[in-house]
Amino acid sequence: MVLFKNQLYSGKVVLITGCAWGSIGAAVALQVCQLGAAGLAICGRREEPLKDAALRLENQSKTPVFYQSCDIRDPDAVESFVAAVVAKFGRIDVLFNNAGGQFPVMAENLNSKGFNAVIRNNLLGTWNMTSSVARLAFIPQFEKLTEAEKKGANEDDPTQSVPCCFPGMVHTGSARAGVDNMTKTLAVEWAKYQIKVNAVAPGTIVSTGTQRYPKEMLDKSRRVAPLQRLGTCEEVANICTFLGSDEAAGFITGQTFYMEARVWQETSLNFNRPSYKTEACVCVCVCGLNGPTECDRSDNPRLFFRSGGKQHHKMCMPKLFAAIFFALAGICVAGAIIGCVVLKKEIDSISRYDLNGTLAIGDYILDANSTTSNLTVTLRNNGNNNNIVNARYDSPRNSDLRKFIYVDMCFSGRVFDRDNSSIKIFTTVTKPYNGTIIQKITQQYVDNYVVNTTNPCVQIATCYSATTYFGFQESNTTAPSSFTVATNTTESTSIKGNIKNVCNVGILYTYPGIAIIAFACVAGAIIFLSFALACVLIGFIRMVMLGLLAVLLIGAAIAFAVLYHKI
Numbered sequence: 001m002v003l004f005k006n007q008l009y010s011g012k013v014v015l016i017t018g019c020a021w022g023s024i025g026a027a028v029a030l031q032v033c034q035l036g037a038a039g040l041a042i043c044g045r046r047e048e049p050l051k052d053a054a055l056r057l058e059n060q061s062k063t064p065v066f067y068q069s070c071d072i073r074d075p076d077a078v079e080s081f082v083a084a085v086v087a088k089f090g091r092i093d094v095l096f097n098n099a100g101g102q103f104p105v106m107a108e109n110l111n112s113k114g115f116n117a118v119i120r121n122n123l124l125g126t127w128n129m130t131s132s133v134a135r136l137a138f139i140p141q142f143e144k145l146t147e148a149e150k151k152g153a154n155e156d157d158p159t160q161s162v163p164c165c166f167p168g169m170v171h172t173g174s175a176r177a178g179v180d181n182m183t184k185t186l187a188v189e190w191a192k193y194q195i196k197v198n199a200v201a202p203g204t205i206v207s208t209g210t211q212r213y214p215k216e217m218l219d220k221s222r223r224v225a226p227l228q229r230l231g232t233c234e235e236v237a238n239i240c241t242f243l244g245s246d247e248a249a250g251f252i253t254g255q256t257f258y259m260e261a262r263v264w265q266e267t268s269l270n271f272n273r274p275s276y277k278t279e280a281c282v283c284v285c286v287c288g289l290n291g292p293t294e295c296d297r298s299d300n301p302r303l304f305f306r307s308g309g310k311q312h313h314k315m316c317m318p319k320l321f322a323a324i325f326f327a328l329a330g331i332c333v334a335g336a337i338i339g340c341v342v343l344k345k346e347i348d349s350i351s352r353y354d355l356n357g358t359l360a361i362g363d364y365i366l367d368a369n370s371t372t373s374n375l376t377v378t379l380r381n382n383g384n385n386n387n388i389v390n391a392r393y394d395s396p397r398n399s400d401l402r403k404f405i406y407v408d409m410c411f412s413g414r415v416f417d418r419d420n421s422s423i424k425i426f427t428t429v430t431k432p433y434n435g436t437i438i439q440k441i442t443q444q445y446v447d448n449y450v451v452n453t454t455n456p457c458v459q460i461a462t463c464y465s466a467t468t469y470f471g472f473q474e475s476n477t478t479a480p481s482s483f484t485v486a487t488n489t490t491e492s493t494s495i496k497g498n499i500k501n502v503c504n505v506g507i508l509y510t511y512p513g514i515a516i517i518a519f520a521c522v523a524g525a526i527i528f529l530s531f532a533l534a535c536v537l538i539g540f541i542r543m544v545m546l547g548l549l550a551v552l553l554i555g556a557a558i559a560f561a562v563l564y565h566k567i
């Protein structure tokens, strides 16, 4: 393909650093040679690739090629190479600072020596060559021009910033930024010598250089390029050949041409994927639906939710988890509220039965010198629910239900204990119906224990309180209509008391299922809320670590307590 005018480089002596066959330098060299360059000088650290390239170039053009091993980082070697070129061809018209390179490395793994090596290669080396060629060739050549041929210069000294970045290669990014600024600065400073200085930032190009890079890096680079491919050496050579020609680009100077067909910021995000992986960062993208987008192509560990529009919303993992935990806490709060409401409703619906007849305030329940007295309690429904036992029997939650009849009685009276021993009063409940009594708790306690030592008997003016609960299982189909309370003492004593207070007798049932759910919801709300706050305050990973530590500590404490208890 003929892109440039025939003989565009006619009469020109061109110096290209770094020219192994298959590299960008060699592609530029081939173009300028085929466009009639009068002479070509190439250098590199290794002589073999140079010799090979020189042979190939001379075979494919009529341009004489001079090559010399030269490390651009070594100013003396550069000076001697440039002097040799001038000696060989008499002048230098165009310099392509192509030699350079680095190694891919994340910044945290880059040490000072490596950084220095790359800076020296790309920035110092570029400066060495530029400076030598300017001093030994360009400026002396300019000085020999006639006054008419010298066209004046801009002496202004503008400052410039560097707009791009090179994630994953901070060393070369810094160096190339330096070259960018060097380009602009020298373009201004050396305009007075009619030296034009431009730079090319090629993007990712298939070359001998990138063959040494990991395939995955190149694949990623290709995926993020809108054109979905890498560039070729010839495409870079085209812009270089264009810029190197006074005829084609005589008015262009101080420019850096970014060939890479993508936006730098996008590049940096994708280049940085390994760090996203380790940080476990999650992005939520809202992308356009039309055609392939950055989100579609991306294989980084982000979450993408697609909808219309072109905004990209990113949410970091801790925040996402905080949101999830807040939502779970909200659900738990709702569950706890519902559970409590249901529980309250259930408790409110408990049937109340009143004691009827047999036990009344003021009744004597135990006569003097008697040790046992049975009192039958009859129940009278107070109207809340006549059929409660049947209703519960039909309940699907039968297995959860326990019903309790409770009686709370308070006796006051005198107890005579001739042996002056402690007095115990028991209240027992005789099985009142066909159900099974599953629980029976009897409590008694003595208030106002008063001992009158002058009296041969111990006189206690007291209140004995006996509270009795008992439960029955679901096998019962009817509520008990009466039951018997037996009150007796275990000592040989006499007791005389009367009922001071009788509380209602109720049928109470617990609702453990709902109670447990409500409790779990409250606990869940507290836990999830703590998680959410921890995510916001300390981040997800730290929160998980702290959580694990807490679990370990609690486990260790329990284990220690159990062991201690056993010992």
Ligand SMILES: CCCCCCC/C=C/C(=O)SCCNC(=O)CCNC(=O)[C@H](O)C(C)(C)COP(=O)(O)OP(=O)(O)OC[C@H]1O[C@@H](n2cnc3c(N)ncnc32)[C@H](O)[C@@H]1OP(=O)(O)O
Pocket: 100, 101, 102, 103, 104, 105, 109, 110, 111, 113, 114, 115, 117, 118, 121, 203, 204, 205, 209, 210, 213, 217, 218, 220, 221
């Ligand atoms: C998504 C893909 C993006 C692709 C974008 C592509 C953009 C650019 C592409 C290109 O530029 S392609 C051209 C590629 N060509 C080259 O890279 C040239 C080859 N590289 C080199 O010649 C060398 O790496 C160097 C940069 C010239 C340095 O060579 P030098 O001989 O001076 O240094 P060394 O003695 O080898 O190393 C010095 C020092 O540097 C550190 N180091 C070296 N290699 C690595 C590495 N792979 N990772 C981390 N650090 C490294 C290290 O500290 C070395 O010291 P020692 O430890 O060896 O004492």
Ligand SMILES: NC(=O)C1=CN([C@@H]2O[C@H](COP(=O)(O)OP(=O)(O)OC[C@H]3O[C@@H](n4cnc5c(N)ncnc54)[C@H](OP(=O)(O)O)[C@@H]3O)[C@@H](O)[C@H]2O)C=CC1
Pocket: 017, 018, 019, 020, 022, 023, 024, 025, 043, 044, 045, 046, 047, 049, 070, 071, 072, 073, 098, 099, 100, 101, 102, 121, 125, 201, 202, 203, 204, 205, 206, 207, 208, 209, 210
């Ligand atoms: N390919 C790409 O995608 C991109 C490349 N670039 C840059 O473009 C230039 C050419 O790239 P590419 O052709 O791919 O690279 P290559 O690695 O294929 O070629 C680099 C050439 O430079 C020479 N060289 C390297 N360091 C020195 C040195 N200190 N002194 C003298 N010669 C040296 C090498 O020879 P030797 O090893 O014998 O010294 C080699 O001939 C490089 O500067 C590269 O960094 C920039 C962006 C993208």
